[in-house]
Amino acid sequence: MSSSEEIATRKARLTTLATAPHARLLALWQAFGTPPAHEMLRAPEIGTVMVRGRAGATGAPFNLGEMTVTRCSVRLDSGATGHGYVQGRGLEAARAAALIDALAEDGQAEALEAAVLAPLRAEAAAARSSRAAKAAATKVEFFTMVRGE
């Protein structure tokens, strides 16, 4: 069984791949080199996930609506397996995510971190902070009018 640290690393990796823009993910993956030989455990498949919310944000779960997701699972010749989940409809992106996950499980985690995951994370962080900075500029600073005089 994997340690909690290994689970956290893999979770962070898969989450980064899932939320990355497909074109960026594919560009970085192609630049990484020739895809390794692999066997499809589950061919790329488009489906949905029912997204849930909670009544009053903290109460009973309810079904808010679905989102599109594409998933894929692969096995490398070494036996390492990889699972890819990406938001939206992207057969190639899901396959790339599965292969990246498998290679990372197969000892190439550091190289993939540098070539693919770190850039994706940095770009996502930049997009987030750009929105946060625009939001911050619309924060209201109240001042109280002095009456009389």
Add this chain to the structure above:
Amino acid sequence: MYVAVKGGERAIDNAHAWLAEERRGAPDVAELSIAQIREQLALAVNRVMAEGSLYDPDLAALAIKQARGDMIEAIFLIRAYRTTLPRFGASDPVETGAMACDRRISATYKDLPGGQVLGPTFDYTHRLLDFALAAEGGEVPAPATGAADAEDMPHVTGFLAGEGLIQGEAEGAETPRDLTREPLDFPADRPLRLQALARGDEGFVLSMAYSTQRGYGRNHPFVGELRVGIVEVEMEIPELGFAIGIGEMQVTECETVNQFLGSKSEPPQFTRGYGLVFGHSERKAISMALVDRALRWEELGEDDSGAPAQDSEFVLSHADNVQATGFLEHIKLPHYVDFQSELELIRRIRAEAIAAGAREAAE
């Protein structure tokens, strides 16, 4: 009822070809791309995702293009497409408290942790047509930026709950009922009602909410908080044995603080209404919260004032615009046999009435 009739294939083919030409419009005007619709008509895209009940901006943009901007037709296309896809599972409930907020306002507290953040809002615009937008190619000045602090944005209802001034939220079943998997059945519990409202027609939910404000089931709402932003969606992956983030989505959330209620066992407390909608859709989220609160009359031990917004059978059965459109528009399909029998009937009744009139006159 209508019956199957044959014939008309050529007319139908030609009608569809003409529809395609009309959809394209004048050929000397540039064709709209899906990306243009997604980026520049984002609120239309949001509505199609919310009521189509499928979060996928590109698909919603395609549906809007195909439907020539007819929103309900676009929603119908999305609903139909959704049924062709397998469902991989259900997400963990999204944590709206951890939302990366573009906008967050409260009508109940002026100063609150995280502050009042206006975001990209139509509020405070003068609703004057901006003819500068009619000229294409104008540069949009970059909006100002500020220093984003890492301050948390806790939910306003959390402050009230801390003091015990607002009712706590009841825990519910881990797997809520799902009206896309089983027919809508009454009594409908709150999770089922929230699902129906979240995908309900914006105009219908708005009107129902408005009716409560005008006195039909009044519930004295304050917008405790309205927030718009990005939430992460996580799902347990069986083959991995742990949850991963599978996406991010923009949602709008509204929490209302409503008239209080006390009983022998509990001192008076505020009550809650809740709205959560895909995309940036404040009108819909606020409407949903008001109607949610109105529908809670029974569990809160209030009187049924007979208001339409309190009648869950009425509200939930009529909120779905795809269902409503389907039933409404089917009456334009051939009803030749039905109508033939009605024609025969009215001819006979008329003949009898005229004959009876003639007999009376003769007597």
